[in-house]
Amino acid sequence: MTIHNLYIFDRNGNCLYYNEWNRKKQAGISKDEEFKLMYGMLFSIRSFVSKMSPLDMKDGFLSFQTSKYRLHYYETPSGLKFVVNTDLSVTNARDTLQHIYSNLYVEYIVKNPVCVLGHSLDSELFSSRLDAFIRALPYYSPRAA
């Protein structure tokens, strides 16, 4: 049971925050390119899903899984995108992502007069609280040596 990494994107596609806890394989491209590719993939998946859907959707795209990992997605009405990759045993991280948004992002970034929205999140308090929160999750376990 583990969390690999977390991305936070704003509505324009800029990656505001990225952190990894348990990543075993890098993408083979630079971090900037990886963020752009990730955002592009999510944007395309959302558009794909809205066209393919046989019925009207309320929440839209929620998650996808491959043979080794699962990607969970949460988008706020303001266009902020929270993405977390976990292993396959985590079935629903949507509540976690929602908690990260309302209890961590809103509290430590939005309410911080020094933080400029739209720029990279460099609040120490946010990073440390987020890290502590992730490590305290029931489905987080440190990488096996």
Added chain:
Amino acid sequence: MAIFSVYVVNKAGGLIYQYDNYVAKAEVEKTFSYPLDVVLKHHDEKVVVSFGQRDGIRVGHAVLSINGADVNGKNTAEGKDILEYLKDPSNYPVSIRFGRARLSSNEKLMLASMFHSLFAIGSQLSPEVGSSGIEMLETDVFKLHCYQTLTGIKFIVLADPRQSGIDALLRKIYEIYSDFALKNPFYSLEMPIRCELFDQNLKSALEIAEKAGNFGTGS
């Protein structure tokens, strides 16, 4: 209908087979008088609702028919531009049917290729070694399952999120493909599948899966 559609994509990402199993439910027909209180706009060769959501007419729904006659893209059945037609008060009262736009074959081809690429990107961005591409994609109204064979053919099934047994169904569709398409001497590899027996057997496999799935998720 718990299984919505089946797509088969070849190695290059081209759609070679497509089957739809659902009936469009959310269609609304209403009579309007001048002036129209929903705002319409052109989008992708269709006329869609951009503002004025009410009574089952949602943003994104397309104009499907006017006064009972199915529309033809941006024009009415007679060939007049829809927005111009609706600006003229003498054409009112008018009865318009709104609903989710059906996908044209071109759009299905594009979506299949789009998924082919997304499948590959899902594997590239993996934080774990040796990951496959996207095998299951979940939304709140449907789940998309994908099975890629060793030869690169992808079988994609869109189903209700509660439907079970789709993995077995995907393997079964692969079996039907190898029996009725590959063993057909008139079928060329990677080309669109036009084999009657494949269609028939696919339909019956879908029926069996739906009944079995409902049985499982029932009491």
